[in-house]
Amino acid sequence: MPATPTGPTTDDERPARVTGPVPCRIVVCRDCCCGTPKVTGVDHADQTERLRAAAPVRVSDCLDVCEHANVIVVQPSAEGRAAGARPVWLGLVNDPDATEDIVAWIRTGGPGVAPRPDILDLYAITPSRRRTAS
Numbered sequence: 001m002p003a004t005p006t007g008p009t010t011d012d013e014r015p016a017r018v019t020g021p022v023p024c025r026i027v028v029c030r031d032c033c034c035g036t037p038k039v040t041g042v043d044h045a046d047q048t049e050r051l052r053a054a055a056p057v058r059v060s061d062c063l064d065v066c067e068h069a070n071v072i073v074v075q076p077s078a079e080g081r082a083a084g085a086r087p088v089w090l091g092l093v094n095d096p097d098a099t100e101d102i103v104a105w106i107r108t109g110g111p112g113v114a115p116r117p118d119i120l121d122l123y124a125i126t127p128s129r130r131r132t133a134s
């Protein structure tokens, strides 16, 4: 779908903004546990870059579920939200194959658009009540 230009909101000379479909977004937790040597055997920087190749990434402070480090939250696209999808929290994402499964899912549309691969059910967690990452 082509981007839809929107006109300026005032009569000044600012250029029109261009907007388009809102993609999935990813929250990558990196704080006291996620992304640290406490989680061994993970190239944390590479994991973040692999995810960034699939969707915009925001690095977050602790999401209060450290027992599940590394925690990744996949936020649905606008299309996914319109279909009723909510952010999907994934924990113990500590191997490259799991990261690639997340990347593949997002590239096919992510929450609300493409079915979550069964393997990712193993990583699904319930967020802390104090955090939503949405």
Ligand code: FES
Residues within 6 Å of the ligand: 029, 030, 031, 032, 033, 034, 061, 062, 063, 064, 065, 066, 067, 069, 071
């Ligand atoms: S550092 Fe990620 S949940 Fe605490």
